[in-house]
Amino acid sequence: MWNYIIRRLIAIPLMLLVLSLVLFLLIWTLPGDAAFTAALSIADTVNLEKLQERFGLDRPWYVQYGDWLGGIFVGDFGDSLTPPHDSVMGSVKERLPKTLEVGLLTIILSAVISVPVGVISAVRRNKPEDYLLRAGTILGISVPNFWTGTLIIIYAFVWFNWNPIQDWVEFTEDPLKNLAIVIFPAAILAYSGAAYTARIMRSAMLEVLYSDHVRTARAKGLRERVVIFRHVFRSALIPVLTVVGLQLGTILGGAIVAEQIFAIPGMGLFALERIVARDYTAVLMITMIFAAMFMFVTLLVDILYTYVDPRIRY
Amino acid sequence: MRDRDNYWLRLQGRKTSRRGFLAGTGVAAAGSAAILAGCGDDDDDDDEAPAATAAATEAATEAPTEAPTQAAPAGPTRGGTYRSWKRTEDMGMDPAVFHTDNQEVVYQVYNHLLDFQVSKGTFSMDGAVGYEQVDESTLVWTMREGMQFHNGDPVTSEDVAFTIERPPGLLASLGATHVPASTYDYFDSIDPVDATHIQENWVGPRADALIHRSRQYFGIINKKLVLAQPDQTGQEHVRGMAAGPYILSERNAEGTHLVRNPDYYPHPNPDDGFVEDGPYIDEYDVRIVADNVTARSLLESGDLDAYGTVDALEAEGLEGNENVAVEGAPAGGWAVLGFDGGKWRDQRAREALRKAFNYQAFINSIHAGNARLQAPLTIINTRFQRLTQEDLAGYYNYDPEDARALWEAAKSDAASRGPDQEKYDSIYEYVDIHTIQGPAYLAISDFAATNLTEVLGTTFEVSSADIQTWVSAANDNTDDVKPWGLLQSGTGVGGGTDGAPDASYLSWFDPAQYGSVAFNFRHDSPHPEIAEGSAHVGEQMLAQTQELDHETRVQIITDLQRWILDRAWGIFTLPMAAESYLAVSSRLRDYGKDDWFNAYSGNNTPRREAAWLDQA
Numbered sequence: 001m002w003n004y005i006i007r008r009l010i011a012i013p014l015m016l017l018v019l020s021l022v023l024f025l026l027i028w029t030l031p032g033d034a035a036f037t038a039a040l041s042i043a044d045t046v047n048l049e050k051l052q053e054r055f056g057l058d059r060p061w062y063v064q065y066g067d068w069l070g071g072i073f074v075g076d077f078g079d080s081l082t083p084p085h086d087s088v089m090g091s092v093k094e095r096l097p098k099t100l101e102v103g104l105l106t107i108i109l110s111a112v113i114s115v116p117v118g119v120i121s122a123v124r125r126n127k128p129e130d131y132l133l134r135a136g137t138i139l140g141i142s143v144p145n146f147w148t149g150t151l152i153i154i155y156a157f158v159w160f161n162w163n164p165i166q167d168w169v170e171f172t173e174d175p176l177k178n179l180a181i182v183i184f185p186a187a188i189l190a191y192s193g194a195a196y197t198a199r200i201m202r203s204a205m206l207e208v209l210y211s212d213h214v215r216t217a218r219a220k221g222l223r224e225r226v227v228i229f230r231h232v233f234r235s236a237l238i239p240v241l242t243v244v245g246l247q248l249g250t251i252l253g254g255a256i257v258a259e260q261i262f263a264i265p266g267m268g269l270f271a272l273e274r275i276v277a278r279d280y281t282a283v284l285m286i287t288m289i290f291a292a293m294f295m296f297v298t299l300l301v302d303i304l305y306t307y308v309d310p311r312i313r314y
Numbered sequence: 315m316r317d318r319d320n321y322w323l324r325l326q327g328r329k330t331s332r333r334g335f336l337a338g339t340g341v342a343a344a345g346s347a348a349i350l351a352g353c354g355d356d357d358d359d360d361d362e363a364p365a366a367t368a369a370a371t372e373a374a375t376e377a378p379t380e381a382p383t384q385a386a387p388a389g390p391t392r393g394g395t396y397r398s399w400k401r402t403e404d405m406g407m408d409p410a411v412f413h414t415d416n417q418e419v420v421y422q423v424y425n426h427l428l429d430f431q432v433s434k435g436t437f438s439m440d441g442a443v444g445y446e447q448v449d450e451s452t453l454v455w456t457m458r459e460g461m462q463f464h465n466g467d468p469v470t471s472e473d474v475a476f477t478i479e480r481p482p483g484l485l486a487s488l489g490a491t492h493v494p495a496s497t498y499d500y501f502d503s504i505d506p507v508d509a510t511h512i513q514e515n516w517v518g519p520r521a522d523a524l525i526h527r528s529r530q531y532f533g534i535i536n537k538k539l540v541l542a543q544p545d546q547t548g549q550e551h552v553r554g555m556a557a558g559p560y561i562l563s564e565r566n567a568e569g570t571h572l573v574r575n576p577d578y579y580p581h582p583n584p585d586d587g588f589v590e591d592g593p594y595i596d597e598y599d600v601r602i603v604a605d606n607v608t609a610r611s612l613l614e615s616g617d618l619d620a621y622g623t624v625d626a627l628e629a630e631g632l633e634g635n636e637n638v639a640v641e642g643a644p645a646g647g648w649a650v651l652g653f654d655g656g657k658w659r660d661q662r663a664r665e666a667l668r669k670a671f672n673y674q675a676f677i678n679s680i681h682a683g684n685a686r687l688q689a690p691l692t693i694i695n696t697r698f699q700r701l702t703q704e705d706l707a708g709y710y711n712y713d714p715e716d717a718r719a720l721w722e723a724a725k726s727d728a729a730s731r732g733p734d735q736e737k738y739d740s741i742y743e744y745v746d747i748h749t750i751q752g753p754a755y756l757a758i759s760d761f762a763a764t765n766l767t768e769v770l771g772t773t774f775e776v777s778s779a780d781i782q783t784w785v786s787a788a789n790d791n792t793d794d795v796k797p798w799g800l801l802q803s804g805t806g807v808g809g810g811t812d813g814a815p816d817a818s819y820l821s822w823f824d825p826a827q828y829g830s831v832a833f834n835f836r837h838d839s840p841h842p843e844i845a846e847g848s849a850h851v852g853e854q855m856l857a858q859t860q861e862l863d864h865e866t867r868v869q870i871i872t873d874l875q876r877w878i879l880d881r882a883w884g885i886f887t888l889p890m891a892a893e894s895y896l897a898v899s900s901r902l903r904d905y906g907k908d909d910w911f912n913a914y915s916g917n918n919t920p921r922r923e924a925a926w927l928d929q930a
Contacts, residue, residue, distance in 0.1 A: 031779075032786030035490070048789075050489030084406035084549045094567055153611045163615035165608055167601065168568050260604040265567035269604055273402050276782055 004314035005303065012295045017069075019291055020284055024065045027280045033057050034081035034278050055081050068281060078281040080274070088285045091270060096289070099266035101171065102182050102189070102258065103251050109190035110197060111244065117194070118201020118240070119233065125206060133198070140195025145254050148188045149261040165263050185258035192254075193247045200243045204236035211235075237308050245301035252290045390589075390903060394927035395597040397619045397899075398918045399609045403567065403602060406549035409533035410481050413492040417530065418600045418919040419551070422572055424533025425558040427455060427474070429587055429921060430525050432813040433644065433908035435697055437524060438585030441474070441534050441557075445524070450862060451502075451516040453523055459510060461579045463536045464561050465554025471506035476537040478514065478527070479504035484547065496816050496827075496859065497526035519860045521867060522814040529812060533558070559593045559923055572598035581923075587906065592923035600919065613638055613897055619927070620918035621897040623808040623911075626682055629895040637900055645894030645911040646694035648819055649758055649806035651886040652788075655834035655848075656795035657741045659841040662724040664882035669717035670769035673710055676761055677889050681806065685889040688806075690823060690875045691815050694911075697864075698815045700872045709879045710889075714769045721770045737795050738841070745774045745799035750784045754805040758888065762802070774800075788832045794840050801832065806890040810911030815871055816859055823884045825852045835884050847883060901928040 035051040052058045056067070071078050077089040121133045156164045164184045171178040208214060209232055217231045218224075255268030267286060274282035305312045404416035409424050427442040444456040461469035479501065481493040500523075502515040514523070526532070536555045540548050548555045551562055557579075560572035574596050581588045603609045610628075612618040616637035624632065629640045651667070658664050677685040686693065687706035693699050721742075728739035745766070749759040756778060763774040777798070779787065787797055811818040821827040823835070825848040830836040837852070839845040854874040861867035878884065896910055905920040906913075913921060 030783070032782045036782060036786050036789070048490070052489075054489050082405060083412055084404070091567070150607050153608060157611050157615045161615065163611055163617055165603075165612055165617070167599075261608055263601065263603045263605070263608050265602060269602075270567070272604065276780060278782060 001303075001306070001314050005299070008299050008302070012292065012299075015295065016288055016291060020069070020288060021065065023284055023287055024068070024280060025061070027278060027283060028061045028064075030278060032278055034280070036278070057081075064280075068284065077285055080282050081279045082277045088282045091282070092267070092285060092289065095265060095267045095270050098168070098182075098264055099252070099255050099259070099268060101178075102186050102255060102264065102266065103248070105182055105186035106189040106193065106251050107244070107248070109186055110193040110247065113190060113194035114197035114201055115240070117198040118236075119205060119228070121198065121202040122205030122209065122236075123228065134202075137195040137198050140191045141199075143192075145188050145192055146257045146261060148191065149185070149258060152184055152188065153261065168265060181262075181264070185255075185262045185264060189251050189254045189258055193250060197240060197243050197247065201236060201240050204239045205232055208232045208235045234308060238305060241301050241304055241308060245297050248297045249290075249294050252293070390594050390924070390926035391928065392594045392926070393596045394901075395599050396595045396902075396919075396925075396927065397612075397617065398598070398600045399603040399612065399618060399621075400569070400600055400918075401602070401604055404565075404570075406547070407551035407555075407562070407565075408484075408548035409535070410477075410484050410493055410531050411488065411491050411547055411549055413530065415602075418570060418572060418598055419562060420530040420533050421919055421921045422560045422598060423551075423558045423562050424530070424535070424556040425461070426528060426530075426533055427457075428524065428528050429585075430528040430813055431586060431906075431909055432695075432811060432912040434586070435813070436586065437528065438587045440581075440588060441469070448513075450519040453514040453516075454507065455512045455514070457510045457512065458579060461534075461557050462577060463539075463554045463557045464575060464577075465536075465539075466577070467536055467538065467554055469534060469536075469557050471509055471512050473537045474512045474534055475504045475506045476540075477532055477534050478512070480535075481531060488547075493531040494817065494821075494827075496522075496814075496821075497529060497531060519862050521859055521862050522816065525812060525814045560598060567602065569599070569601040571600075587922045587924055589924050594924065594926035598919065610897075613899065616899065619899040619902050620905075620920075622918045624895045624897045625807055625891070626684070626893065626895065629897070632897055639898050639900045639902070641896050641898070641907055642893050643896045643907050643910050644694055645808050645891070646688070646692035646811060646818070647806040647809045647890035647894065648688065648692070648804040649888040649890060650801075650803050650822070651747065651762060651888065652801040652803060652822070652833045653835075653884060653886065654796040654799060654801070655836065655839055655841070655844045655884070656793075657738055657799060659738060659839075659844055660724040660727070661843075661881055662720040663741065664886070666717045666720035666724065666770060667766065668710065668882050668886055669713045669720065670766050671710075671762070671886070671888075672712050672714075672765050672769075673889060674712070675765070679761060680758060681889065681891050684892045685806070686892045688887045688890045690878045690885075690887065691820050691871060692809070692811050692818045695811045695813065695815060695818065697813065698868055698871050700868060701875055706879075717769055718771065721772070725772075737793075740795075741799050742772055745772060746797075747774055747776045747800045747802055748784065748787055748798035749776060749778050749802035750781050751778045752805075754807070755802060758805065759802045762800075762888075791831070791834075794834070796834060800886075806888060808894050808911055809890075810909075810913065812912060816855065820855065820871075820874070823851055823878055824855045825849075826855065829884055833884055847881065850877070851883070903928055 033052065033055075035048055035055050035057055049058065056064060059067075068078060077087070079085040079087055080091070117133050117137065121130045124130045153164060156162055166177065166181050168181060169177045214227060214231050217227045252268070255266060256272050257268070258264070259266045259268035260272060267289070271283070271286045274286065302314075306314065398418065400415040400418075402415050404419070405412040405414040407416055407419050409420035413420065425441050428440055428445075429438045430436075431438065439458075441458055441461060442455050443458050446454045448454055455474065457469070457471060457474060463469060481491065481498045482501065485491050485493070485495075500516045500518060500520040502517045505513045505515070507513050516523070534557055535548055536557075539552055539555050540546060543550065543552070551565070553561065559575055559578045561575050562570065563573045564571035574593070581590055581592065584590050584592075603612065609618065610621055613621040614632070614635055614637060623645075624640065632638045632640050653664060677683060687703055687710050689699060689701050689706055691699055693701075725742040728735070728742050731739060747759045747763055749755040756776065759776040759778070763776050766772075766774040788801055790797055809818075816824070822833070823829045825836050829848065829851065835844055835848050835851070837845055837848050839848065851874070854870060854877070858867050858870040858874065861870060894911065896907060898905065903926050904922065905925045906922045910920070
C-alpha cells in the first residue's frame, strides 16, 4: 500500500511537468499574446516589439518555458505578465480559499443530495418516487449551470425583490452572510453533480441489490435495513466514489461559470481573465493548482477504495 | 414478496405523527430563517449617510436630473455610497499608462487642470484657475493655490509640469500606453515658470491642447513619489500620489473602494460640474462583476447606481422598476466594416460594397427601424460636424444593380492582372468578415454577409474570435494583405467623443493611427492610389489639428470627410442607433447625462463633483 502511494506521489510532479509543457505550447500557439492585451485598442501609441521585449515574450518559447519552470523550482511563481504585474502567488492566495469554500460546500451538498436520492430511487425502482427522482436527475444533468444560475438571479429578484449577489464577506467575519453568498453557486454546481452521482448510485445499488451475497444476507434473516446499509450500500459506494472524485474537476471548471455569474472573486474568475489576457504565467499556475488538487483527490479516492472494498489491494 | 419487507417501504408506510410533523416544520422554518437572515440586504447606506428629510426627498425626486440647484428647493444632499461595477481588474493605477477598468481612480482619485464638457462645449476649471494662449505655440497655466496631495505634500508647479510632460517618456520606457500620441506629440518643453504658473512650449500650433489636458491621462501626479517607485510610474498606487476628491482606500480582486478626501481643496465660484464644497457623494464602491446579467440584476434590485448603456429592448424591460431610471442620452454609436487596403485597392469595389448594402433592411433588423447615418467624424461632435443626414444619404444609397455592375467591372480588371496579383484580388472570390464573438457583432456581420453575397454574387462569410484574437488579426502586419477581407467593429450603440475630431472617429482613417496599422491604408502600400490617398488623408489630419481658426478647421474637416466618402475610403460606416439609453439608479442626481457617453461610459463613474444621491 505504501509503495503504491509513494509511486503515485512521485508520478504527480512528473505528470504536472508534462501537463505544464503541453499547456504552455497550447497558449503559445494561440494568436496574440499578453503584450497585445496591454496594447489593446491603442494602435497609435504602441511599440509592440518593445512591449514584448519588456514582458519577455520576444524570447523563444523554450526559453520562456524554461524560465517559468526554473522559477517554480526555486519557489518563484512569477508575476502576472499583464500590467500591473501582480504576484501570481499573491493573487492565488487571495482567491483560492473562496473557490475551495465553494468547492467544499458543493461536494458536501452533492453528497447529501445524491446518496439518498440514488438509494431511494433504487429501492423504489419503477415506482412513482423513482420516476420523479429520475426526472429530477435528468434535469440536473441536462440544464447547464450558467442557465440555472441566471434563472436564480433573475427570479430571486422578480419573486422576492432580493438579489443573491452580495459583496464578499469572509466566513470568519460573518459565517451566515458568507454562507448566503456561497450557497447559490455551490447549490448550482451541486445540483448537476448530484444528479449524475445519484444516477450512478442508483444503478450501482440495483446491481448489488440482486447479487448473490445480498440474497444470502436476506436468506440469513437479516433485517432489510441491515441488508441495505451493510451489504448493498457499501458495495455500491465504489463507483460513486470514483464519480465524486472525478467531479472535483467538473466543480473546479464549473467555478469559472459560477464565479462569473455570482461575482465571486475566486480562482475561476481569475482563470477566465488570465486566459483571455494570454497570461501564461498565471494560466499555468492556476492549471497546475487545479491539476495537482485533482491528482491528490484521485489518489485519495484510490486509497478509500481499500477501505470500502476489502477485496482491493495495492 | 421481497418488497413488502423493504425497510424503505415500511418507512414510507409509517404515518407521520402530528408531533413529528410539527417538529419537522419547526426545524425547516428555523433553517430557512437562518439562511434568509444571512441573505439579507447588506446595503448599509441608510445607516452611514445623513438622512434627507421627507420633504427634501420628495422635492428632489421631482427635480430635473440635470439642474438640481434650479429646481429642487432643498438642494442636493451630501453623503452616501455610489455603487458601480466594472468587468475586470485594472491594469494599474497610473493615469498616464493604462486605462483598463481603472477610471474610477484616474477620474476621482486624481484631479486635473480642467474638465471639458463636450455637450456644452465648455471648459470647467479644476486644478487650474486659468490659462493663457500666449501665441500659437505657447500656453501658460495658472494653478489653483492650496492644493495638496493625499499625504499632505503641496501640489507644486513642478508636479504639474511633470504630469504634462511624462507621457512620451512613459511610452519610450514601457513600450505601450493608452495615451494617444496626438495628445502630446507637439511638445517642445514643459516648464514651471514660478510657484503657480506652468508654460507649455510646442513645436507648432495645436487646436485641441485644452481638450487634451482635460483627459484622464493628465491627472496631476506627485513627482517625488513617482520617481521613488522602482518603475517610476504610479501603476502601484501609493497614498499621496494624487490630489483628487477621493482617496483610494481599498483595491483587491473584489474591486475598489474610494473615500472622500477630507483635505480636498474648495472651488470658490465653481464652474459647471464642480461645487464649492464638493463632492457631494462620500464614497465610491466599484465592484468587479464579469457578467452583464449579474450587473443588471444588481441594478434592478437597487444595489447598483449605474449600469450603463442599454438598448431599446432592455430599456423597455426596465420600465416600471422603482429602483431604476432609464434615460435617453446623446450617443454616437460606431459600427463599421473596415476594408483591408491591401485587397480593396479598387475604388469601384469599395463603392460596390456601399451600394450593395441594404440600409433600410439593416436599420429594421438591427436597430428596430430607428437609426441614423454615421459619418467619418462622429455626428455627435456638433462643433465640427457639418454634414447632415441628407448629405450622408447621398453617399449611403442602396442600388444593387449599380453595385453589381461596379463589382463586375472591378472583378474583370482583377482577372486580367495575372497570378502575381492574386493575393491582392482574392476578394472577388471570397471575403472573410472578421468580427468579435458576441450576439450584436455576429448579427451585424451575418446581415452584411448575407446581403453582400446576394447582391454581389461573391461569397461573404463571417468568422469570429475573442477580442484578443480579433485585435491580433486586426494588427497583423506580417504581410501586405490582412488575414481577413473586412474587419467588423462596433455595434452602433452607445459611444461618445472627447470633443477632439482626431479621436472619434477620424483616427480610424488616419494613416498615422489606425488607418495604417489596422486597415492597410498606408503610405508604403504596394498600390500607388492607396499610398497617394493615405498621404492626402495624413496631410489633412495634420492640417486640421494645427488650425486654430475654428471655421477654417471645420472646413478642412468637412472637405476631408467628403473626400473620404467620395472614394469610399478606408472604412464602410454602418448606420447607428438613433437613441441610446442609460440605466442608472433612481436615486442618482445631476450625474451629467449628456456627457455620459463622452466621458464616463468606461466604467460608469461620473466625474462631476455635483453628482449626488437622493435619499442618501
